Amino acid sequence: xxxxxxxxxxxxxxxxxxxxxxxxxxxxxxxxxxxxxxxxxxxxxxxxxxxxxxxxxxxxxxxxxxxxxxxxxxxxxxxxxxxxxxxxxxxxxxxxxxxxxxxxxxxxxxxxxxxxxxxxxxxxxxxxxxxxxxxxxxxxxxxxxxxxxxxxxxxxxxxxxxxxxxxxxxxxxxxxxxxxxxxxxxxxxxxxxxxxxxxxxxxxxxxxxxxxxxxx
Amino acid sequence: xxxxxxxxxxxxxxxxxxxxxxxxxxxxxxxxxxxxxxxxxxxxxxxxxxxxxxxxxxxxxxxxxxxxxxxxxxxxxxxxxxxxxxxxxxxxxxxxxxxxxxxxxxxxxxxxxxxxxxxxxxxxxxxxxxxxxxxxxxxxxxxxxxxxxxxxxxxxxxxxxxxxxxxxxxxxxxxxxxxxxxxxxxxxxxxxxxxxxxxxxxxxxxxxxxxxxxxxxxxxxxxxxxxxxxxxxxxxxxxxxxxxxxxxxxxxxxxxxxxxxxxxxxxxxxxxxxxxxxxxxxxxxxxxxxxxxxxxxxxxxxxxxxxxxxxxxxxxxxxxxxxxxxxxxxxxxxxxxxxxxxxxxxxxxxxxxxxxxxxxxxxxxxxxxxxxxxxxxxxxxxxxx
Numbered sequence: 001x002x003x004x005x006x007x008x009x010x011x012x013x014x015x016x017x018x019x020x021x022x023x024x025x026x027x028x029x030x031x032x033x034x035x036x037x038x039x040x041x042x043x044x045x046x047x048x049x050x051x052x053x054x055x056x057x058x059x060x061x062x063x064x065x066x067x068x069x070x071x072x073x074x075x076x077x078x079x080x081x082x083x084x085x086x087x088x089x090x091x092x093x094x095x096x097x098x099x100x101x102x103x104x105x106x107x108x109x110x111x112x113x114x115x116x117x118x119x120x121x122x123x124x125x126x127x128x129x130x131x132x133x134x135x136x137x138x139x140x141x142x143x144x145x146x147x148x149x150x151x152x153x154x155x156x157x158x159x160x161x162x163x164x165x166x167x168x169x170x171x172x173x174x175x176x177x178x179x180x181x182x183x184x185x186x187x188x189x190x191x192x193x194x195x196x197x198x199x200x201x202x203x204x205x206x207x208x209x210x211x212x213x214x215x216x
Numbered sequence: 217x218x219x220x221x222x223x224x225x226x227x228x229x230x231x232x233x234x235x236x237x238x239x240x241x242x243x244x245x246x247x248x249x250x251x252x253x254x255x256x257x258x259x260x261x262x263x264x265x266x267x268x269x270x271x272x273x274x275x276x277x278x279x280x281x282x283x284x285x286x287x288x289x290x291x292x293x294x295x296x297x298x299x300x301x302x303x304x305x306x307x308x309x310x311x312x313x314x315x316x317x318x319x320x321x322x323x324x325x326x327x328x329x330x331x332x333x334x335x336x337x338x339x340x341x342x343x344x345x346x347x348x349x350x351x352x353x354x355x356x357x358x359x360x361x362x363x364x365x366x367x368x369x370x371x372x373x374x375x376x377x378x379x380x381x382x383x384x385x386x387x388x389x390x391x392x393x394x395x396x397x398x399x400x401x402x403x404x405x406x407x408x409x410x411x412x413x414x415x416x417x418x419x420x421x422x423x424x425x426x427x428x429x430x431x432x433x434x435x436x437x438x439x440x441x442x443x444x445x446x447x448x449x450x451x452x453x454x455x456x457x458x459x460x461x462x463x464x465x466x467x468x469x470x471x472x473x474x475x476x477x478x479x480x481x482x483x484x485x486x487x488x489x490x491x492x493x494x495x496x497x498x499x500x501x502x503x504x505x506x507x508x509x510x511x512x513x514x515x516x517x518x519x520x521x522x523x524x525x526x527x528x529x530x531x532x533x534x535x536x537x538x539x540x541x542x543x544x545x546x547x548x549x550x551x552x553x554x555x556x557x558x559x560x561x562x563x564x565x566x567x568x569x570x571x572x573x574x575x576x577x578x579x580x581x582x583x584x585x586x587x588x589x590x591x592x593x594x595x596x597x598x599x600x601x
Contacts, residue, residue, distance in 0.1 A: 017411060056515040061457025063407040070408065102326040104333055107404040154547050154580040155331050183488060189548035201514055
């Protein structure tokens with residue numbers, strides 16, 4: 001089987017929601033000599049990009065997207081340990097993300113994380129219902145370029161202001177771009193509260209992050 | 217008879233100036249019957265907002281039914297909306313699924329204006345099924361908030377409705393089987409299982425339906441039996457695709473059929489991203505007279521006026537369209553923006569069907585009073601006769 005056929009199969013595993021088949025396929029690709037970075041970027045991540053296109057065109061819906069994310073993560077778990085030694089992983093930047101104070105809903109984050117990873121971002125999940133200090137500590141510890149504030153509800157989105165203020169007070173605001181994500185966010189309101197942008201769609205969120213990083 | 221209701225009836229009965237030619241009840245009922253009304257009704261789901269508006273904190277009302285009812289009536293008396301929504305939080309609906317000693321870990325107060333946080337009851341589909349098969353909701357009913365808070369609050373508001381001679385309707389809210397199915401296990405888990413374990417998921421949904429149908433007997437006796445006439449069905453299935461709706465949403469249809477036999481005025485709450493196919497299915501439910509809808513589904517790049525018109529055409533001749541402003545705009549926008557959006561909704565809707573000013577979901581606690589007033593003013597500025 002040619003390299004491009006193997007990569008197409010990996011992409012198809014994600015698109016076709018092949019939860020039980022993805023790990024053997026990834027393993028076979030690696031055993032066959034494919035570079036881990038290629039397996040990820042041109043195989044699994046390509047599948048996630050196709051999922052994004054199908055989601056936005058109405059061919060795929062949230063239940064399938066969530067399973068596609070699981071397939072992607074199952075494959076990624078095999079590749080990731082190998083990427084650390086691989087110099088060709090093309091990381092665009094690091095994102096720390098977590099649910100803001102008072103919010104435990106993870107559905108948005110469960111989609112955003114694999115979509116971000118598949119787009120070349122290194123993602124660190126800080127967790128749910130985070131204090132402002134947890135974000136400050138996260139910046140100090142992981143040195144991200146992007147901070148993602150996840151909010152599912154209108155009321156928790158209102159906590160954006162306090163979180164941004166805490167980051168500013170810690171002297172870290174200039175080091176990071178802050179983007180809000182979730183179904184109830186609004187870009188203009190996010191900017192009014194001191195963030196840089198907001199997105200209610202993971203794939204559009206990637207476009208916005210790329211703009212914030214200046215890599216359009 | 218409730219003392220808090222007594223006090224409010226004494227203060228308000230026969231003393232409120234009319235608004236237009238119709239009562240609030242007639243206005244909302246008229247719109248849901250697709251008849252011309254004097255004004256477009258304004259009936260936002262005020263939920264936590266009214267608690268804050270009335271000067272209470274959420275922690276304060278959590279254990280106090282009288283204060284909850286007081287907040288609802290005070291808000292109505294001040295703002296003269298066309299309905300009073302019962303105050304409902306998640307603990308009112310599902311605390312009876314949880315043993316008393318474990319309840320505290322599932323419901324968490326995070327702030328005086330913040331929504332009550334909830335942690336799911338079951339982590340796996342098997343756990344959820346077992347909970348239903350062993351009828352946990354029945355075993356843990358005594359002393360749970362559906363009994364101690366939800367029911368007394370509902371009865372107080374219905375008493376107010378009746379003693380005020382049905383000037384203003386009380387809206388009773390009931391979650392549908394798909395809503396329960398998703399809530400109890402967390403929506404993202406449920407959605408995965410529809411794909412990975414469809415047979416077992418269907419069994420789980422059937423169990424949810426059975427419990428909900430039994431719950432409707434409670435509503436028949438205690439809500440409809442005490443004058444409850446208007447009912448909002450809080451639907452789930454908000455981000456399902458067409459094939460998931462075709463395969464799994466039948467339980468909501470069965471539930472709606474029974475609910476519409478109990479309540480004369482039933483409408484459907486479908487917040488979040490709305491797939492037109494889902495709205496079509498709700499539109500075709502016999503006896504459901506309105507849809508409280510929200511934003512268009514991902515990938516539908518429509519302006520709000522375009523979306524309003526699309527939904528109005530979809531519902532034309534069948535149901536009342538209920539929307540506007542968005543909960544986000546009500547919270548983060550300016551009064552002029554709120555007024556404009558309400559106007560756009562009405563203008564796009566009334567050529568095709570009747571309209572009711574009602575944001576797609578509950579108005580947030582943090583929404584400024586000026587924005588809620590702007591919403592009401594925009595509706596009252598739209599005279600139809």
